[in-house]
Amino acid sequence: MAIRVLLVEDSLVALTILKRIFDSTPDIEIVGTARTGIEALELIPKVHPEVICTDFHMPQMNGLEFISYVMAHHPLPILVVSASVQEEDTHRIFQLLAAGAVDILPKPRVGLDLENILLRQALIDKVRILSGVKVFKKKQSANLNQSNSLKNSRTPALVSARCRPKIVAVGASTGGPLALQEFLTYLPDDFPLPIICVQHISLGFLQSLIDWLSTSCKLPVQIAEAGERPRSGHVYFPAERQHLQINLQGKFTHSLDPPLGGHRPSVTTTFISIAEFYGRKAIGVLLTGMGRDGAEGMKAIAQAGGMTLAQDEATSVVFGMPKEAIALGAAEHVLPIQAIAPTVLELVNNPSPTAGK
The missing domain is CATH 3.40.50.2300 (Response regulator)
Known part of the structure; x- marks a missing residue:
């Protein structure tokens, strides 16, 4: 047809x-x-x-x-x-x-x-x-009410992390800008961890995305600089057309290696490097997007003992990337977009009493 x-x-x-x-x-x-x-x-x-x-x-x-x-x-x-x-x-x-x-x-x-x-x-x-995208009626007041209700209640999915997290890694593609805005806007200005975001976006639009997110996000949003260590309370994006990784010294590195699965930057490339350096102290988040980029990277974080969260189908513009991660058994928790940031905060603020530092 x-x-x-x-x-x-x-x-x-x-x-x-x-x-x-x-x-x-x-x-x-x-x-x-x-x-x-x-x-x-x-x-x-x-x-x-x-x-x-x-x-x-x-x-x-x-x-x-x-x-x-x-x-x-x-x-x-x-x-x-x-x-x-x-x-x-x-x-x-x-x-x-x-x-x-x-x-x-x-x-x-x-x-x-x-x-x-x-x-x-x-x-x-x-x-x-x-043509394969599902969309829903825009009901701004309903979305705000849902978001406010989540802010005023504890997240039922989790109450503590297995260990004290040290970094949050987020991947997104189609529908990602609004999902990222929902996620990042919720976080307070004293959020104690660095956040690394990989968003598939057309060439030339990355700085526009950063500028737009900066208008509503309480945290500084920037392009990661090679050789810099991720700083707490900062949001980082890869440079355009470059993979972003964490090296063995815990510093950002940029790479012009070939695209992975058609993508450079690749969510999976970033996630794998984070799994290798941070291990069980990483939180991996996979948001709406077409294709399967990020699924193997999410699996690497899960296998390293980190916490993994995927956006659910009902709130995803395109349920491709999260679905692939779920199929691999890499998503420990599948949540609506409105619940992801509250859950991350719960993990960060309430690690298990026996969790290592």
């Missing part, structure tokens, strides 16, 4: 090019086109799309308003394809993700071009990925 796509684009030229790209792809079918968000909203119940591709700047209703309405009334996977989501448009990009867009694809500044093979392939690949 072909993937049913609705195109929302006010530029007739761009709309024509997008349609030609998809028309040449046998497993994708354009079931409707709209020049405004209002037109698209009228089409959705008629053409039943599986994926929506939308521009940002449109008359009558901009992309942010359109996405917010869709996610409240007709939740569907949405890809934003726009010249207004370049890497410097940090605030706008993450506004769109927060509203419910699953992914972003910047149009070239000079406009769409049928000859742009890389853009064409990226567009097709993203639509194929989104």
